[in-house]
Amino acid sequence: MGSAINEPLETTRRGKRSTQQERAKEKLSRTWPLHLMLLPAAIITLIFAYVPMGGLIMAFQDFKPYDGMLGSKFIGLEHFRFMFEYPDSKQVIWNTLIISSLKIVFGLIVPFAFAILLNEVRKMFFKRVVQTLVYLPHFISWVILGAILTDMLGSKGIVNSALNAIGLDSVFWLGNGDWFRFTVVVSDIWQNFGFNTIVFLAALAGVNPSLYEAAEVDGANRWKQTTHITVPAMIPIAVVVGTLSLGNILNGGFDQIFNLYNSLVYDKGDIIDTFVYRTAILNGQYSFGTAVGLFKSLIGLILIVFSYRMAYKYAGYRIF
Amino acid sequence: MKKKWLSTLLVLTCAASIAACSGNESGGSNGGAATNKPDNTGGEATKAADAGDNGFVNGKYSTPITLTTVWGLNENGAIFKEGETIENNILTQTIKERLGIEIKYNWVVTNTNDAYKTKLRLMLSSGEKMPDVVAYRGDLETVNMLIDSGQFMPVGDLVDQYANETYKTGLELDPAIWLPITRDGSKMALPILDYAYNGDHVMWVRQDWLENVGLQAPTTIAELETVMDAFVNGDPDKDGQKNTIGLATGFKNGFNNWMTDIGFVFGAFGTMPGQWNLNTEGKLEHGSVNPAAKEALAKLKEWMDKGYISQDAALYDETAGSELFTKGEAGIMFGPNWLPAWPFPDLKTNVPGATFKAYPVPGGNDGKIGSAGGNPPSNGYLFINKDAKHPEAVLHYYNWFFENTANPQPDSEFANGFKEGYDYALLPDGTLTADIAKYPELFPGLKDKAAPPLFYALTYEGARIPSLYADTHVKLASGAAAETPYEKQEFNTRTKENTDAMKVVVDQKDIRMKNYYMGPLTETMQSKNELLNKLLNETFSKIIYGQQPLDSFDTMVENWNKSGGEQITKEVNEWYDKAK
Numbered sequence: 080m081g082s083a084i085n086e087p088l089e090t091t092r093r094g095k096r097s098t099q100q101e102r103a104k105e106k107l108s109r110t111w112p113l114h115l116m117l118l119p120a121a122i123i124t125l126i127f128a129y130v131p132m133g134g135l136i137m138a139f140q141d142f143k144p145y146d147g148m149l150g151s152k153f154i155g156l157e158h159f160r161f162m163f164e165y166p167d168s169k170q171v172i173w174n175t176l177i178i179s180s181l182k183i184v185f186g187l188i189v190p191f192a193f194a195i196l197l198n199e200v201r202k203m204f205f206k207r208v209v210q211t212l213v214y215l216p217h218f219i220s221w222v223i224l225g226a227i228l229t230d231m232l233g234s235k236g237i238v239n240s241a242l243n244a245i246g247l248d249s250v251f252w253l254g255n256g257d258w259f260r261f262t263v264v265v266s267d268i269w270q271n272f273g274f275n276t277i278v279f280l281a282a283l284a285g286v287n288p289s290l291y292e293a294a295e296v297d298g299a300n301r302w303k304q305t306t307h308i309t310v311p312a313m314i315p316i317a318v319v320v321g322t323l324s325l326g327n328i329l330n331g332g333f334d335q336i337f338n339l340y341n342s343l344v345y346d347k348g349d350i351i352d353t354f355v356y357r358t359a360i361l362n363g364q365y366s367f368g369t370a371v372g373l374f375k376s377l378i379g380l381i382l383i384v385f386s387y388r389m390a391y392k393y394a395g396y397r398i399f
Numbered sequence: 400m401k402k403k404w405l406s407t408l409l410v411l412t413c414a415a416s417i418a419a420c421s422g423n424e425s426g427g428s429n430g431g432a433a434t435n436k437p438d439n440t441g442g443e444a445t446k447a448a449d450a451g452d453n454g455f456v457n458g459k460y461s462t463p464i465t466l467t468t469v470w471g472l473n474e475n476g477a478i479f480k481e482g483e484t485i486e487n488n489i490l491t492q493t494i495k496e497r498l499g500i501e502i503k504y505n506w507v508v509t510n511t512n513d514a515y516k517t518k519l520r521l522m523l524s525s526g527e528k529m530p531d532v533v534a535y536r537g538d539l540e541t542v543n544m545l546i547d548s549g550q551f552m553p554v555g556d557l558v559d560q561y562a563n564e565t566y567k568t569g570l571e572l573d574p575a576i577w578l579p580i581t582r583d584g585s586k587m588a589l590p591i592l593d594y595a596y597n598g599d600h601v602m603w604v605r606q607d608w609l610e611n612v613g614l615q616a617p618t619t620i621a622e623l624e625t626v627m628d629a630f631v632n633g634d635p636d637k638d639g640q641k642n643t644i645g646l647a648t649g650f651k652n653g654f655n656n657w658m659t660d661i662g663f664v665f666g667a668f669g670t671m672p673g674q675w676n677l678n679t680e681g682k683l684e685h686g687s688v689n690p691a692a693k694e695a696l697a698k699l700k701e702w703m704d705k706g707y708i709s710q711d712a713a714l715y716d717e718t719a720g721s722e723l724f725t726k727g728e729a730g731i732m733f734g735p736n737w738l739p740a741w742p743f744p745d746l747k748t749n750v751p752g753a754t755f756k757a758y759p760v761p762g763g764n765d766g767k768i769g770s771a772g773g774n775p776p777s778n779g780y781l782f783i784n785k786d787a788k789h790p791e792a793v794l795h796y797y798n799w800f801f802e803n804t805a806n807p808q809p810d811s812e813f814a815n816g817f818k819e820g821y822d823y824a825l826l827p828d829g830t831l832t833a834d835i836a837k838y839p840e841l842f843p844g845l846k847d848k849a850a851p852p853l854f855y856a857l858t859y860e861g862a863r864i865p866s867l868y869a870d871t872h873v874k875l876a877s878g879a880a881a882e883t884p885y886e887k888q889e890f891n892t893r894t895k896e897n898t899d900a901m902k903v904v905v906d907q908k909d910i911r912m913k914n915y916y917m918g919p920l921t922e923t924m925q926s927k928n929e930l931l932n933k934l935l936n937e938t939f940s941k942i943i944y945g946q947q948p949l950d951s952f953d954t955m956v957e958n959w960n961k962s963g964g965e966q967i968t969k970e971v972n973e974w975y976d977k978a979k
Contacts, residue, residue, distance in 0.1 A: 161926070166930060229714055233711045233714070235642075235710075253714050341714050341940070342650075342936035342940040343946065345937045354929075357933070358929040361929070362924075362928060363540070363920075364926075
């Protein structure tokens with residue numbers, strides 16, 4: 080998606096200065112229908128992503144719904160101070176970082192490996208079926224998954240019964256802090272790895288078969304082909320996926336945690352979003368919620384910019 | 400030349416400003432006249448008639464008066480016959496004809512996403528003048544904003560003078576009904592009454608299990624433990640497997656729940672967690688930090704270790720907890736009288752032949768007993784504008800519903816419902832029906848759903864007599880025949896278990912521990928509630944699961960006080976001193 084926009088830009092840049100304007104004009108006359116098709120998306124983004132940013136003003140106000148956004152009193156950085164002085168903030172931010180880093184790392188490794196394995200499958204039908212099946216859980220709401228998992232992982236659930244059957248002790252998956260993190264990360268990967276698998280498979284479909292033929296002629300076995308052709312072909316797209324997911328480092332996954340957590344695992348499982356839900360939404364402190372949201376977005380932005388620079392410097396890859 | 404020009408300008412300006420001024424004035428007086436006209440005539444009539452009755456003679460204003468109001472259309476009250484609206488329908492017409500009171504709606508919104516609340520709050524913030532009467536059902540924050548606006552009058556004298564006996568009796572059932580709306584001793588709104596005792600708990604026990612293990616229903620905590628032990632180890636479901644537990648409970652949402660309650664254990668030691676209790680010194684204290692809670696936690700830990708309660712109780716909310724009972728895994732569950740209507744039918748499906756019965760909440764071993772509940776039977780308020788010409792009309796209005804529709808006598812006008820063709824119809828053989836899908840021709844002008852005229856009322860459901868629901872079931876439980884239309888309806892729609900449970904509730908009405916704090920969130924609550932609740936729930940759960948020692952309760956109390964609990968206790972008591 081990125082490279083398609085990239086290439087014409089590159090050619091323009093390489094063009095001679097004198098003809099640059101002419102070429103741009105000529106190109107526009109050729110591509111204007113494409114721009115027109117882009118317009119609805121641009122307008123929707125403007126309306127739903129940029130206009131609401133005006134609401135960020137609430138983060139600096141003592142917002143009262145009946146005073147409105149223009150009438151509420153400005154209190155500067157008070158909410159940010161509150162956020163950092165709040166006794167549980169450190170714990171909550173720390174939990175979020177741990178859970179989301181684990182999710183990001185394994186959320187990259189698992190589909191990466193899975194795509195390579197699936198790519199080796201010769202039977203097209205089997206490949207398609209598996210691809211669809213692993214993608215399906217992505218569409219199930221956490222409200223439902225939460226209930227299913229609570230039941231499956233319960234003291235008399237199917238998982239513990241299986242453990243007991245092979246002579247192991249029951250595990251209190253959702254009531255023990257460390258196991259809770261494990262459960263959250265594994266169930267998240269299970270739910271979402273199908274999506275990235277498809278992205279990686281798409282990248283693999285674009286690899287020129289002649290590369291494999293040439294490698295075979297040179298005497299490379301299947302493993303060598305994988306490490307020297309398949310993996311390098313996937314690195315750029317892996318960098319893109321990784322970079323984009325870094326923006327979510329402060330999102331631990333609200334729906335998931337909210338539907339799975341309980342008072343026994345607050346110390347290991349409570350994340351920023353669930354904390355904000357309890358403080359800001361339940362107590363009607365909308366300004367505080369906005370302040371935390373702004374803080375999260377800022378960190379996300381910094382991380383994306385940083386990782387993008389790194390990706391450009393070391394992998395030579397540009398998204399934009 | 401120049402002078403002339405200047406003077407013309409001056410004259411013009413003058414004329415313009417005069418025109419503007421007089422324009423405003425006339426506009427204002429016109430507006431005033433338009434809204435006040437009926438009131439004025441009513442007022443004149445008052446002077447003409449007896450001074451004390453404001454023109455209200457023999458149950459009717461001889462010269463019709465107008466009450467202005469605003470309204471949010473709720474889903475269940477928004478079904479109208481063709482051609483009718485909230486402004487003009489069978490109810491407003493009846494009220495106008497019988498009482499001489501015309502209800503005028505200044506605005507009406509469809510009450511989705513709290514639109515009504517938002518509009519009210521906008522009115523308040525822009526300082527707009529409130530109508531004669533405002534009904535509100537919802538959060539206490541808005542109730543407080545309405546009171547604090549200063550636009551509404553104290554209603555204490557009005558109630559004394561005009562409320563009929565039924566309404567007065569309902570209000571007197573629990574004087575605490577006034578607490579949330581009392582300011583410096585003045586009662587600032589009329590409570591809209593609801594049925595009482597409906598949320599209070601009983602102990603539901605699997606009767607077939609009791610018989611299988613050969614035990615009587617427990618009356619104390621010690622006896623309860625014996626029964627739970629038998630339910631865990633005595634194979635009460637006779638399937639040859641040790642797969643049952645004693646008590647169905649889930650405390651994901653706290654330790655004071657509307658169903659699958661565990662609060663009674665705390666009650667047996669003399670406190671109630673998650674609410675504000677009145678202590679012996681007449682002060683309010685948070686029940687979760689009372690030393691008695693520590694004893695209750697020790698008891699619960701013991702139960703957890705012995706397998707009397709589910710290993711997963713901390714993961715379950717009320718609904719998930721109740722499934723332990725309805726799938727036949729647990730033998731005891733605490734909850735309201737109406738559980739036989741929901742969710743107990745699931746038990747009948749899952750375990751054919753299962754029987755259950757309601758028993759009184761068991762007490763502690765030293766005679767202490769308590770269960771959350773007994774909160775005042777009110778579910779909304781009517782605010783009366785202090786400038787209203789006829790504030791007493793609101794009471795006449797509410798009285799009328801108490802007299803005519805709340806508990807109609809057999810063969811009276813409203814015995815079958817409000818109006819034939821609206822909320823009921825009579826079949827040729829004289830039987831009553833509300834089944835519009837089956838008899839659409841009997842409900843002309845309506846589609847799919849019957850119209851509920853009582854739901855158009857300013858009081859949301861006409862009027863409810865708080866004691867009626869409980870009284871009816873106590874009467875039915877004693878074996879008496881259903882006589883009035885209300886009794887017949889309850890008799891036909893509720894199960895025997897339900898009726899018997901209501902009698903158990905009423906017999907135990909003195910054990911209820913109500914939440915004494917009914918004010919808005921205090922300043923410290925807003926910033927500290929989350930922290931404090933998290934601390935309490937986390938420590939409670941971890942103690943029960945043995946993840947923290949019992950003595951961490953003391954550290955928790957200390958932390959709770961330090962982190963704002965002490966300040967909140969102070970604020971809560973300040974409110975109570977002012978409100979009581």
